[in-house]
Amino acid sequence: MADTTTNFLPSRRKVLLGGGVMLTAPFVLRGTAQSSEQVIVRTTGGRYDDVMRRQVYDPFTELTGITVIPxxxxxxxxxxMARARNVELDLIDAAIGPLVTLQREGVLAPIDYGSWKWSKPDDVMVDYRQDKHVGHYVYASVLAYNTNSFPDGQHPQNWSDFWNSEKFAGPRMLADMATGHPNLEFxxxxxxxxxxxxxxLDIKRAFEAMSRLRPHIRKxxxxxxxxxxxxxxxxxxxxxxxxxxxxxxIDQGVPLGFVWNQHMQQLQSLxxxxxxxNAKNAQxxxxxxxxxxxxxxxxxxxQYGPTNQKAFGILTAEQAAQLPGSPASRAVGFLPNIDWxxxxxxxxxxEWSNWILQ
Incomplete structure (x- = not known):
């Protein structure tokens, strides 16, 4: 994807019409409600909006009377919109990369931690809590495998194993640059x-390693x-x-497994x-x-991890074991350096554009 302004987000987080209203100019919802009665959220659409409507937006509206418009x-x-100083959105729900970009543009307000009455800032992991954006769930890139081809005890345990195409033979896949984060770290x-x-990151060394594995990458x-x-x-x-x-x-019975070892923790933030x-309502x-x-x-x-560590005490042990961001998973994973x-x-x-054409 040539436009780097849209390269920040994994494709599941690009513009979707699914569960939200498409943002146009002028904003189609302007004037539908008094500003004190609504909050307009940039969101990812689709199933995500369905979950957030059920678990967050509707309960919030019931409690406060404030309508949430995704x-x-x-x-x-x-x-x-921000550069034109014509802001028609209140809350941004996005991967952390775009929020860092918006912060560098000087268009984000500080998160008003001092006004919180339902949550406690200290319960949110310090790595997820910044002055002008705060993480609200953790997703992870993991090493997955087919359990019929690699039964228990005979599957790859780390990325060195994944790169070992002789011991662990079979077609592979890795993330494209279009996701916003190709697997250079792996x-x-x-x-x-x-x-x-x-x-x-040593970019040259990473691409040299990618080249060695490329014949085994199906896509x-x-x-x-x-x-x-x-x-x-x-x-x-x-x-x-x-x-x-x-x-x-896996829950549906498909013969797949994955390992947490050396997983990359990624952050969806606000x-x-x-x-x-409607800044006050957004806060x-x-x-x-x-x-x-x-x-x-x-x-x-x-099936993504909470950033409030107290949430893990509410989840069942089975649920917590399946989610990134827990103390156990953090011990074997890493956060990407978003500033880098x-x-x-x-x-x-x-570099990717040149390499992929070779």
């Missing part, structure tokens, strides 16, 4: 770089739906995939536009959303 908007659209882990020494996936379909159809036997894409297949028409919704009880409900539904990625995304994009 809409779809690209990062490019939000940047244009290539470096496979090449012997320790997890705590990944950054700054670089660009959407979560494609990655899960390839595993379901056994088009590939091994691959990187979001945990929330592989776990439902931010408030500076000058948002209230963040507070409501990060309560442990609320997070436990929608995390279990989405935002500083170097265009460079990686150029």
């Amino acid at each position: 809409v779809a908007a690209t990062i490019a659209k939000m940047l244009t 290539a470096l882990l496979a090449d012997g770089v320790p997890m705590d020494q990944l950054y700054p 670089f996936w660009d959407t979560g739906a494609l990655s899960s379909q390839m595993m379901l159809d056994q088009e590939v036997l091994l691959g990187s995939i979001w945990n929330g894409r592989v776990q439902p297949l 931010g408030v536009f500076e000058g948002a028409p 209230m919704l963040i507070d409501f959303m990060l309560q442990p009880e609320v997070q436990a409900r929608y995390s279990a539904d989405l 990625w935002e500083d170097n995304r265009e460079l990686v994009n150029r």
Whole structure:
């Protein structure tokens, strides 16, 4: 994808019409309610909106009387709106990369932690809690495998094993640049770089490692739906995939498994536009959303991990074991350095474009 303003988000987080109203100019919902009675949320659409409506938006409205209106908007659209100082969104629900970009543009308001009455800021992991954006769930890129081809005890345990095509033979998949985050970290882990020494990424070394494995890569996936379909159809036997894409297949009895070892934790975050028409309501919704009880409900539904650590005490042991962000999973995973990625995304994009054509 050539437009780097839309390269920030995994494809499951790009513009979707599904559960939200499409953002147009002028904003189609302007004037439908008094500003004190609504909050307009940039969201991801589809099933995600259904879960959030059921577990967050409707309970919030019932408690406060404030209507939550989800809409779809690209990062490019939000940047244009912010630069024109014509802000028609209140709350941004997006992957952390775009929020860092918006923060650098100076268009995000501080998160009003001091006003929280339902949640406690200290219960949110410090790595997920920043001045102008706060994480509200954790998803993870994990190493998945077909259990018929690699039965228990005979499956790859780490990315070095994944790169070992002789011992663990079979077609593979990795993430495409179009997801916003190709698997350079996994290539470096496979090449012997320790997890705590990944950054700054050695781009040349990463692509050299990718080249060694490339003959065994059936496809670089660009959407979560494609990655899960390839595993379901056994088009590939091994691959990187979001945990929330592989776990439902496992629950349905599909012969798949995955390992938490060396997984990459990724963050979906919340931010408030500076000058948002309903900024106070947006801050209230963040507070409501990060309560442990609320997070436990929608995390279990989405199969992604809560950022409020108290939520893990509400989930069952079985549920907690399936979600990233728990103390056990954090011990064997890593958070990407988002600042490095935002500083170097265009460079990686150029390198990827050249490499993929070779």
